[in-house]
Amino acid sequence: MKKKHKSISYGKWGYLFILPFFITFFVFSFIPLINTIRYSFFEYYRSGIKEIGPNFIGIKNYASLLESDMLKYTGNTLILWIIGFIPQILIALMLAGWFSDVRFKIHGKQFFKVVIYLPNMIMASAFALLFFTMFSTKGPINSILMSIGITKSPIDFMGSVFGTRSLIGFMNFLMWFGNTTIMLMAAIMGISTDIFEAVEIDGCNRIQRFFYITLPLIKPILAYTLITSIIGGLQMFDVPQILTNGHGNPDRTSMTLIMFLNNHLKSKNYGMAGALSVYLFIISGILCMIVYKMINGKNSEK
Amino acid sequence: MKKKLISALIAAATAAEMLAGCGNSANSSSESTLGQNAADSSSESVSAENSSADEGKIINIYCWNDEFRTRVETVYDQVVNTSEDGTVTKLKDGSEIHWIINPNQDGVYQAKLDEALMNQASAADNDKVDLFLSETDYVFKYTDKTANVALPLKDIGINPDKDFADQYSFTRTTASDSDGVQRGSTWQCCPGLLVYRRDIAKDVFGTDDPEEIGKKVSDWDKMKAAAEELKAKGYYVFASYADTFRLYGNSISEPWVKPGSSTVKVDKKIMNWVNDSKKWKDSGYFDPAIKGQWNDDWNKAMGSKSKVFAFLFPAWGIDFVLKPNWDGDKGAWAVTNPPQEYNWGGSYIHAAVGTDNPQHAKDIILALTANKDNLVKISKETSDFTNNRSAMAALASDKSFSSEFLGGENPFKYFAPVAENIKIAPLSAYDQGCVELIQSSFGDYFEGKVDLDKAKANFETAIMERYPDITKVEWPE
Numbered sequence: 001m002k003k004k005h006k007s008i009s010y011g012k013w014g015y016l017f018i019l020p021f022f023i024t025f026f027v028f029s030f031i032p033l034i035n036t037i038r039y040s041f042f043e044y045y046r047s048g049i050k051e052i053g054p055n056f057i058g059i060k061n062y063a064s065l066l067e068s069d070m071l072k073y074t075g076n077t078l079i080l081w082i083i084g085f086i087p088q089i090l091i092a093l094m095l096a097g098w099f100s101d102v103r104f105k106i107h108g109k110q111f112f113k114v115v116i117y118l119p120n121m122i123m124a125s126a127f128a129l130l131f132f133t134m135f136s137t138k139g140p141i142n143s144i145l146m147s148i149g150i151t152k153s154p155i156d157f158m159g160s161v162f163g164t165r166s167l168i169g170f171m172n173f174l175m176w177f178g179n180t181t182i183m184l185m186a187a188i189m190g191i192s193t194d195i196f197e198a199v200e201i202d203g204c205n206r207i208q209r210f211f212y213i214t215l216p217l218i219k220p221i222l223a224y225t226l227i228t229s230i231i232g233g234l235q236m237f238d239v240p241q242i243l244t245n246g247h248g249n250p251d252r253t254s255m256t257l258i259m260f261l262n263n264h265l266k267s268k269n270y271g272m273a274g275a276l277s278v279y280l281f282i283i284s285g286i287l288c289m290i291v292y293k294m295i296n297g298k299n300s301e302k
Numbered sequence: 303m304k305k306k307l308i309s310a311l312i313a314a315a316t317a318a319e320m321l322a323g324c325g326n327s328a329n330s331s332s333e334s335t336l337g338q339n340a341a342d343s344s345s346e347s348v349s350a351e352n353s354s355a356d357e358g359k360i361i362n363i364y365c366w367n368d369e370f371r372t373r374v375e376t377v378y379d380q381v382v383n384t385s386e387d388g389t390v391t392k393l394k395d396g397s398e399i400h401w402i403i404n405p406n407q408d409g410v411y412q413a414k415l416d417e418a419l420m421n422q423a424s425a426a427d428n429d430k431v432d433l434f435l436s437e438t439d440y441v442f443k444y445t446d447k448t449a450n451v452a453l454p455l456k457d458i459g460i461n462p463d464k465d466f467a468d469q470y471s472f473t474r475t476t477a478s479d480s481d482g483v484q485r486g487s488t489w490q491c492c493p494g495l496l497v498y499r500r501d502i503a504k505d506v507f508g509t510d511d512p513e514e515i516g517k518k519v520s521d522w523d524k525m526k527a528a529a530e531e532l533k534a535k536g537y538y539v540f541a542s543y544a545d546t547f548r549l550y551g552n553s554i555s556e557p558w559v560k561p562g563s564s565t566v567k568v569d570k571k572i573m574n575w576v577n578d579s580k581k582w583k584d585s586g587y588f589d590p591a592i593k594g595q596w597n598d599d600w601n602k603a604m605g606s607k608s609k610v611f612a613f614l615f616p617a618w619g620i621d622f623v624l625k626p627n628w629d630g631d632k633g634a635w636a637v638t639n640p641p642q643e644y645n646w647g648g649s650y651i652h653a654a655v656g657t658d659n660p661q662h663a664k665d666i667i668l669a670l671t672a673n674k675d676n677l678v679k680i681s682k683e684t685s686d687f688t689n690n691r692s693a694m695a696a697l698a699s700d701k702s703f704s705s706e707f708l709g710g711e712n713p714f715k716y717f718a719p720v721a722e723n724i725k726i727a728p729l730s731a732y733d734q735g736c737v738e739l740i741q742s743s744f745g746d747y748f749e750g751k752v753d754l755d756k757a758k759a760n761f762e763t764a765i766m767e768r769y770p771d772i773t774k775v776e777w778p779e
Contacts, residue, residue: 045770048443048731049416049451052771069763137591138599154591159749245597247742250751252760263767266409272770 040274045267053271061275069252070260070276074283076248077256080240081233083169088177089225095177096184097210102196113185116178124175128242131171132158158243161253168240168254175239176232180225187221188214223295230287234280237262358427358658361399361666364415364434366406370649373489374399376683377676378669397662412440419451422656431654433663436486438476438648439737442729445477445485445652452485452652455667458660462487465672469689472726477650480561486650487671489680491689492616493720494548494644495637497624500709502611503636506535512711516638519612522578525641529587532611541603541610542592543579543748544741548646549614550575551737557730565774566736566765573778576744576754583748594745606630616646617687617717625707633709637716643723687717694718735768 040061044053095116098104106112119127134141135157142154157163191214199209215222237258240248246262248255257280264273363370368388375381375391384391391399402418404411418431434452436444444452455462462484466474470491477486496519500510507518507528518528529539540546554569582588589610592599603610604627615624624635651670653663669676677688681697685705688694697703698718704710743764747757762775 046416047769047771048446049419049449051420133598136597136599137593138602156591156749159593159751245742247764249742250746250749251756252763260767263764264770266768267770269770 036274036277038274039270040278042271042274044271045269047267057271061271062279065272065275065279070257070279072252073255073257073260076252076254077234077236080165080168080172080236080254080256081230083165084172084176085229085233087169088173088180088229091173092177092180092184093215095181096188097214099181100185100188101206102193113178113182116181118178119174120176120179122175124171124238125242127171127175128239131167132243135163135167159250161250164240164244164250164254168236168243171239171243172233172236176229180229183221183225184218187218191217219295223291226291226295227288230291231284234258234284234287357397357661358430358432359397360428361393361397361432361659361662362402362428362430363399364402364404364411364418364431365649366404366411366435368401368403370435370651371401373670373680374666377673377679378666380665393662397659406437412443419654422451422654427658430656430658432657432659433666434652434654436650436652438492438645438650438729439734440731441476441486441650442733443731445479445650446731447479447481447483451655453655453657453660453663454483454485455487455653456483458653458664458667460487460664460667460672465668468674468691468693469671470691470721470724472645472724473648473689476648476726476729477652486652487667488648488650488689489670489677489686490618490648491687491694491721492618492645492647493687493717493724494614494616494619494640494646495713495716495720496612496640497615497620497635497637498612499610500634500636502532502537502609506532506537506611510636512636512638512716515636516716519641520639522641526582526587529582529585533586537609537611538589539582539587539611541589541600541608541613542594543583543588543745544595545588545614546579547575547737547741549640549642549644550578551740552644552646552727553642553725554727557728557733558736559730559732559772561730564771565776566732566772567776568740568778570778572740576747579744580748593749594741601627604628606634614640614644614646617685617713618647620707620713621685628707632706636708636711637713639716639720643720643725645721645724645726681714685713687714687721691722694721732765732769732772735765739764739768 039054041056041058042054043057043060044055046052099106099109099113133139136142137154137156137159141157142151145151146154155163157167195213195217196209199213204212235258236256240254240256241259241262244254246259248259257276261273261276261280264276365371371384371388371391375384380393380395382392382394389401389403391401393399402414404414415431415434418425419434422430434444443449462474466484466487469487473488473491474484477488478484496516498515503510503515507515509515517524519525525539532539550571554571556567556569558569559566579588583590589603589608592603594600601623602608604613604624606629613619613624620635620637628634651667653660653667657663671677671689674690674693677690678693678697680686681688681693682703694714695718698712698714700712700714703714704712740761743761744757746752746760747754752760758775758777765775766772
């Protein structure tokens with residue numbers, strides 16, 4: 001009898017301790033989530049201060065979204081994400097490789113780690129506002145360019161599709177490459193030093209070592225980075241919103257999906273916004289699945 | 303066993319704490335004003351001579367900055383003092399005004415006000431909205447009779463025809479619902495003028511005399527000729543295409559959306575603005591570096607290094623926009639008549655349906671918008687153009703009144719005749735979005751990024767996003 005008491009399982013206390021999380025998740029995340037999906041089938045918005053609806057209208061919200069420019073905004077979002085992500089992952093891989101290389105004796109490693117991470121500490125909206133002011137037609141960048149004689153008349157950076165998109169991409173790159181670098185560094189340092197030693201004895205050069213040893217071994221973390229970045233990219237909002245004043249200028253070419261969603265929320269159009277959110281949910285689900293399959297599939301081939 | 307009990311207790315406590323934490327944070331914002339009310343009302347001594355027993359003790363006023371508060375402090379004779387943080391103003395009869403201030407930017411003010419008005423019926427008496435302000439761009443949203451959130455003024459004992467006889471009549475039309483029942487009143491009237499740089503005028507036209515310059519800009523054709531002269535000397539007549547919008551857009555003959563309709567009808571005048579602006583933009587009359595208004599580039603155009611000759615502003619524009627951005631000597635600017643009479647802006651005071659302070663609401667509205675002496679006082683102290691015809695006419699011919707910023711000129715001389723001639727556009731609840739979106743959609747067209755049809759299509763998309771009940775946009779021939 002006594003013995004049974006001694007081997008008491010403390011597992012159930014674990015459940016009790018995580019209960020608060022599940023309760024808060026249920027109240028503050030799960031119920032809103034279900035409501036979003038529910039309202040996406042309703043006509044439900046405000047006209048002035050009069051509330052219209054909720055009236056059940058089936059999949060009309062989904063249909064009218066497909067007729068709208070939603071696909072164009074999806075394209076915009078993906079382009080903006082890619083512009084930022086490609087340099088981000090390349091630079092991050094390079095820096096992570098350098099920082100974690102024992103042969104390179106880099107001084108002040110900690111200092112550089114902090115510095116490259118710093119842009120991420122700034123609020124995205126503040127960062128965007130800073131760029132907006134710097135690159136405005138009468139801003140400091142144009143004065144510098146004009147005073148050193150590169151250009152005669154001010155360049156309208158935010159007036160062209162190329163200018164606006166590259167600025168947004170550049171900002172996203174600056175904000176996130178530090179974060180990615182630190183993540184990848186952690187992954188590389190997690191690789192056993194025995195492997196690196198063995199590789200060196202076998203006579204691999206740095207490039208071979210990177211492509212044949214480091215890269216395959218940090219694949220899980222790479223996949224994680226890719227997935228979080230895709231989800232983050234789909235939710236891209238504050239930088240283009242502030243930079244273009246919410247209009248996605250010029251000609252709505254830098255309007256992202258969440259900015260589109262935000263436009264609907266100005267009239268508290270919960271129905272349409274809900275339908276858009278469901279679309280977003282499906283898109284990110286599919287993208288994550290693809291990435292996951294891509295990376296896991298290759299692993300299993302080996 | 304004991305151990306078990308303790309850990310269960312701890313777990314329960316953690317859970318409870320967490321939930322309590324959530325509950326608190328959700329409520330705290332709404333309770334901060336409530337708590338204050340309770341604390342204040344318990345400490346205050348109720349004066350015996352307090353007349354109306356039904357009146358609540360707390361008057362909640364929703365507005366977007368402290369302008370209205372300073373006006374009330376200036377002219378409402380019941381004011382004792384205002385707390386240092388500016389949130390509570392004590393009145394002589396022991397009641398208090400609570401200022402609930404939310405910024406106008408990005409519709410924050412309207413969102414908070416809408417929330418409060420929708421909960422008006424269920425709110426406790428001391429939490430009810432008693433008075434609120436609205437701007438011309440969205441005043442119709444609140445005076446709309448089907449929305450029924452602003453009380454008809456006659457319901458709180460004001461007789462608009464008698465009490466507001468001396469107001470500019472267009473301000474009364476603006477604050478009325480579609481049946482002509484007045485549901486708000488304003489202390490200010492916002493006739494716009496042409497404000498120009500004296501040094502540039504001298505350089506180009508050889509004179510900075512407002513009379514002479516006024517002749518050169520008295521209609522659009524002359525304005526264009528003046529713009530050409532300015533361009534020849536390397537100046538720009540206005541900063542951007544948005545500057546002239548109010549002259550066209552605030553004098554449209556039909557509302558953007560007719561009552562009960564779901565179609566936005568773009569007025570001919572708006573298309574005139576589009577066409578004229580495109581021509582002017584292409585001719586180089588506007589500063590090419592400036593896109594629209596209310597941005598940093600636009601503000602810089604008001605500085606001494608700028609090449610921009612003039613701006614189109616009402617009194618508040620000169621005081622709150624131009625003055626802070628000007629970095630040169632005083633007296634460098636002057637005002638004269640605009641090419642077309644127009645009105646821009648104006649804040650309206652409304653008594654909310656369901657208020658528990660109708661008497662105070664009446665007193666405040668009358669003190670601020672009907673009392674001639676008070677309005678003259680506001681005008682003299684802040685050079686705001688106030689809503690009283692005879693007082694403004696008197697000020698206009700008052701030789702002793704002059705503005706230092708305008709080089710000793712008396713701006714009322716020009717404001718008063720403009721105010722007499724304003725034809726205000728009929729309003730709809732969709733005005734704010736239409737005005738905002740037409741400017742941003744056609745901005746790309748002026749910059750040469752898209753053609754006219756694409757700009758129109760972009761406006762249609764944007765307006766239907768903003769207002770889900772709009773189904774169609776009609777363009778003039």
